[in-house]
Amino acid sequence: MSLEDPYTSRHPAAILFDMDGTLVDSEKLWDVALQELAETYGGTLSDAARKAIIGTAMADSMRILHDDLGQPERDPAVSAAWIDARILELFRSGLRWRPGAMALLKAVRAAGIPTALVTSSGRPLVEVALETLGRDSFDVVVCGDEVVATKPHPEPYLTAARLLGVPIERCVAIEDSRTGVASALAAGAAVLAVPGEVPLAPTDGVHQLESLTAVDLELLAALLGEPNAGR
Template identity: 45%
Template sequence: MSSRACPAAVLFDMDGTLVDTEDLWWDACVEVADGLDSPLGEADREALFGLSVEDAAVHITGGPGAAAVETMLTDAFTGRLKNGVTTLPGAVALLETLRAAGIPAGLVSASPRPVVDLVLETVGGHHFRLSVAAGDSPRNKPAPDPYLAAAARLGFDPAACVAVEDSPTGVASARSAGCAVIVVGPPGTTSGLSGADGVTAVPTLESIDLPLLRRLVSRQ
């Protein structure tokens, strides 16, 4: 692998990492929970951060009827996404830098395929060599399966890839797959995640450049 092509690929989480959808997701969860007469509190907001739709449904219902609630959550979330989403600072510029360097980008999301496809319309599907959504691998995050699936489809060793994440669930998934991980978030919000081996914290996507990506892979 040439230095120009290192890392082999950069694999991005979607919600809260590339696009500002966290409030939309919370609003969708609140709407569904209120409709089930199971109102959420502020502690639930933190618990739901980064969860898949399946796990969020279990959190809201405690288990019974979770499958039906998954559909309700997906519908409530996609309804909000149809009004448009905002890409986070540095997202498009970083994707364009990777393209210019010949480094493929992949999208690895815990969200269902309808949600992923809606967001790709905003971010631009042409930026990504592939996308992995909920159901595209045997298990969702925090299991390693989504990142393993993305690396396998690209034909790369996960250890040659860098994952960009923003939640404990996503970091656990990427790290257990063997990827180097960048966790993005304001100072203080990622301190509990960046201490793990192979995990580097940055405040925004604007802090990520090719020299950083190459250093991370060289440490693997």
């Protein structure tokens, strides 16, 4: 192989970005929608249930909410439709970038490294978010309603690598949640975790930082060769 082959160097084949809580500070908007729905049902969502919901697929989130309210008989699809409508309104009111996220995404794009957005959110919501993130910021977008199995299953990240035509083991995934980290690790990617609302326990193979402000291309490349560094 030639020295220019990207898969024989420490240059990442692609950077795979989670969305909620990683690129945009949207978890607070989810807090609003979830608490409003809980109030509609005559209850209050507990802190423990809210933390358990972060990073999960919508159907699982609604089951957690229903169980927390002592109303397991409710239809997850009905609750999901309510949340979808409300969160779309909140997203349209404006999304804020997480610290360092915009600069890192721009640096990755400027370097010509392929990028993917890999999110548990559905396509309608992602289309609104892309107005903030930029539709030309990603070569591939994998949404939660476009895969058979969502995070923490590896399918979303494996799908992104397949669509990009790159080996997953040469990719770096950037995540903020336990389920997202589990998905990326199971897929075989190097993982950078930047926890937001919920702290993450140290995990083998995961490099963890407080924010993306100190992340550069050199660090991302180093993760491929030193997955446990800096834990």
